[in-house]
Amino acid sequence: MKIIIVGCGKVGMTLAAELNKDGHDITVIDKNPYAVTATTNNVDVLGLVGNGAVYNVQIEAGVAGADLLIACTDSDELNMLCCLIAKKAGDARTIARIRDPEYSSEIRYIRDELNLSMAINPEQAAAGEIAQLLRFPSAIKIDTFTRGRVEIMKFIVPEGSVLNDMRVQEVFSRLGRKVLICALERGEDVLIPSGPTFMRAGDKLSVLAQPGESMEFFRQVGIENNAVKTVLMVGGGKITYYLAKMLEETHIKIKIIEENADRCNFLSDALPKAMIIHGDGSSQELLLEEGIRQVEAFAALTGFDEENIMLSLYAATQSKAKLITKVNRIAFDNVVNALKLGSVIHPKRICADMILQYVRAMQNASGSNVKTLYKLTDNGGEALEFNVGKDFPGAGIPLEKLRLKNNLLVASINRKGKIITPSGKDTIEEGDTAIIVTTNAGLLDLKDILA
C-alpha cells in the first residue's frame, strides 16, 4: 500500500520502520528537515520537508494515489487538518493522533465529521493498559484476543517457583493446567520455546490461557494475585487523568500527587472521587507521608522519564507495591528493561502498535489477514490473530504435517467460540481465527507461517 505519514517524531519513525518492513511504500512529511533526514537515513522511505497540512505538499507526497494517511505530529489541530485535506485531495483513509482530553470527550463526533478511519489517543490507550494491569497486578503485560476469551500474560518466574527448572512440555502433566508458554525472554534473547526448553527463575514468560485458567495457574506457580485496592500516582498529566477516570467506576482508591496548583484544582474538579495532593512527588518525605509503604500499586507518570525511573526504583525499596513506570523515550529500551521498574509503559509504542494493527488488518480484507497484533516483547516477539480465509493452503491438514517456519507457534485456535489449544493432531479450518506467536517480523497473511 502507499502510505503517507505526517510527523517524523518517535511515533512516525517507529511506524515508518515497521510498515516499511511489511512492504509498504512510505512517504514521510515533516517541517523539520533534520527529522526527515534522520528518518530517511535509517529507513528506506521517501522524505519530504514541508507542512503536511498544505494541499500542495500532500499532492507532492502523492496523496492522490495513497491508500492511507497517518497524521501523528504533536499538534492535534494540525493532525485533524491534515486528515481533512487528505480526504478532499484524494481517496485515502486517514488516521489522526488526537490526545487532548477536551477533544477526546467528543472524539466520536470528530471522527464522524472528519471522516477519520481511526482517531488514536496514546495517553488514553496507555491508561487503558495500566488499568488492565491494576486488575491483574502480577502480570507485566496483558493482551487480550478473541474479544477477551484468550489472554496472553507476561510475568517473571519468581524464585522458588515450581516452574524453575521445569521443561515446557511438563507443564500440563505436572500442573494439570491448559496453558501455553508461548514466549520466553532471558536477558535480551527472545525465544519461542519448544517442549524440552527449561524455564528458570527470572525468565519473563508470556503465557496464553483462558481467563479462568490463568488465575489458577498463577496460584500454582507461586504468584499471588489480588486486584489492587489502593493506587498512588505521581504526576497529574493526561495519562493520570484518563486512568483515574477509568478507575473511578471501580472500588480502587486513588491518590494523585501533582506539583502544579492549577492542575490540582482541575483534577479535583474533574475527579471528585480521587484524593489530590499538592506537592513535590519526588520528595521522599511526602511519599512516605502519603503512605508509599502501604499502597498496593504505585504509578510514576510524570512528564520526565528520568524522574519516573527514579521514583519507581525508590518505591521498590520501600514497598512491595505493583510498580508502573511511564517512559516516553523508546531509545534506551534495553537499559530500561534491565532495571526493576515493574511494568514499563511506552505510550508512543502503544500508539504505534495500535496503528500498525489497523494497517495490517486493512491490508487485504479478503484474505487470511491479521485481525489483531500485539508486540509481546520489545525485541521481536509478536502475537498475531488471523482470520482464516478460503485461500489458506494448510486448511484441514493436521499441524504436525504442516511445515511451519522456525520460531513460530500456533498458540490457539478459535472455532465458532470454542477455544482449542492445538496439539499436533488439530487442524486449522476455514472460518477459524488462529493466534500465532513468532519472532519473525512481517507476517502478513496466514500462509506466511508455512516454511
Added chain:
Amino acid sequence: MNLAIVVYFLGWIMNLEALLMALPLVTGLIYREADWVYFGYVMLALATVGYLCTRKKPKNELFFAKEGFVCVSLGWVILSFFGSLPFYLSGAIGDFEDAMFEIISGFTTTGASVLADVEALSHSMLMWRSFTHWIGGMGVLVFILAIMPLAGSYNMHIMRAESPGPSVGKLVPRVKTTAKLLYIIYFSMTVAEVIALLIGGMPLFDAMCASFGTAGTGGFGIKALSMGYYDSAYLQGVVSVFMLLFGVNFNVYYLFLIRKPKDALRCEEARVYFAIVAASTALIAWNARHFFAGAWPALHHALFQVASIITTTGYSTVDFNLWPQFSKMILVALMFVGACAGSTGGGMKVSRILIGVKSVYNELASLVHPRSVKVVKLEHKAVEATVVRSVNAYFVVYFIIFAVSLLLISLDDFDFTTNFTAISATFNNIGPGLSMVGPMGSFGSFSPFSKVVMMFDMLAGRLEIFPMILLFLPSTWKKS
C-alpha cells in the same frame, strides 16, 4: 568501520562481475576467437572469491555513510582489477598498468585509451571494453541494489555514494524500486539506440558497442577514426542525439513516465544544459565554418563534438584538434561543465555549476547590501545550506586534485596543452583531450607513474571525489 559487511558487499560485486563477463565470453564464442577462455578463467576466479565472501551474511549489520563510501570506492577498485585481467592474461595489452588504465577508463566511462591500434583487438575484447562503459555508467552497486534482496538502511548510503550530483534523491519511496526504474530507463534507451543504429545500416556488433559507449557516456570507439569511420550523417546524428539524452538528469524521464511532462519540462538543470549546448554549437559552427563545406556540415559536426564533450562521452567525427583556438577553448570549457546530475555523464555537473554561480552572485549582493539575506534556489526550491557547503568544498577539492595531478604528470615533460587536457579529460571522464592526447592520439606515451595518477583521477572523477579521498583518511579505517 564494519569491515565484515564491506567484504560481504565486495563479494556481491565480484559475483556480479562474473555474471557480466558472460557477454564478452559469448561474443568470443560467436566469432570463434581463441581468447574467450581468459574470460572463463577470470569468471571462475571471481565466482570463487565472490562465493567465499558472500557465503554468510555478517551478524554485525551496522552500516553508515562511511561504510557506504568505502564499499563503493573499494568496489570500483576491485571491479577494475578483475576487469583488466582478460586484457593482460590474453596479452592483448602487454603491460599490467596499461590494462588497468584501459579498464578503469572503461568503467569510469572515460574512454581514454592507451592503445595505438584499436582495430587489432579481438571482438570479445572490444565488446568487454565497451560493455564496461555501460556497466559503469549507471553504477554497479545501484544495479546490485536493484536486483538483490537487500533491505535495510544501507542502500541509501550506497546510492548516495555512487550516484553523481550534489544531492541524491529517490524517485519513489524504495531504493530498490528507484534503482530498478533507473535501470529500466537506462536499458530501454540503450535498446532504442541500438535499433536506431541498425536502421541506419550499422552492423549489430558495432551498433551494440557504439550504444554502450553512448549510454554510459564513455566513448571507447572500436574504429581508429571513432565515429568518423561511419560516414553517414544519419548514424552520427543518432549518436549525437542519444549522447545528449543520456546527459540529462534521469529524473526528467521518470517525470515523463509518470505523465508529468509539465514538471519534466520545467527542470531548470536540463534547460540550462540544453542552452549551453545550443550556444556552444552555434559559436563553434561559426568559428570553424571554413573547415566544412557549408553551414549544415558545420552545425552537424559542431553539435556532435559539443554533445560528445559536455556529456563527457568523447566520441569524435573529425579531428577537432585541428580546429581554431576559440572552438577548442569552448570544448575545454565544456569538459569542466559536464552533464546533468543524475545522468550517466561526468564532469562537475550543471547543477553544481548553477549552485556555485548562484551562491557567488549572492556573495556579491551581500557586499553591496551587507545585511541582505538570500537563499540559493535551484529547481524552484531553496537549496539547503549543507548542500551549498558541500558544493563549495567539492570545487576546492576538485581544483586541488587537478593542480596536484597536473604537477605530477608534468614530470613526463610533455607540452602544457597535452598535460592540461590529459588531466581534464581523465578527471572529467571524457576521453580525448587536445594535442598529443587529441581524438586521433592516445595516452600510451605517458610514463607508468602518470598513468597511475590518471587512474586515480578517473576513479575520483566518476565517484565525485569524496569516496576515493575517504579511502586515504586514516580515521576511516579506525575501529570505532
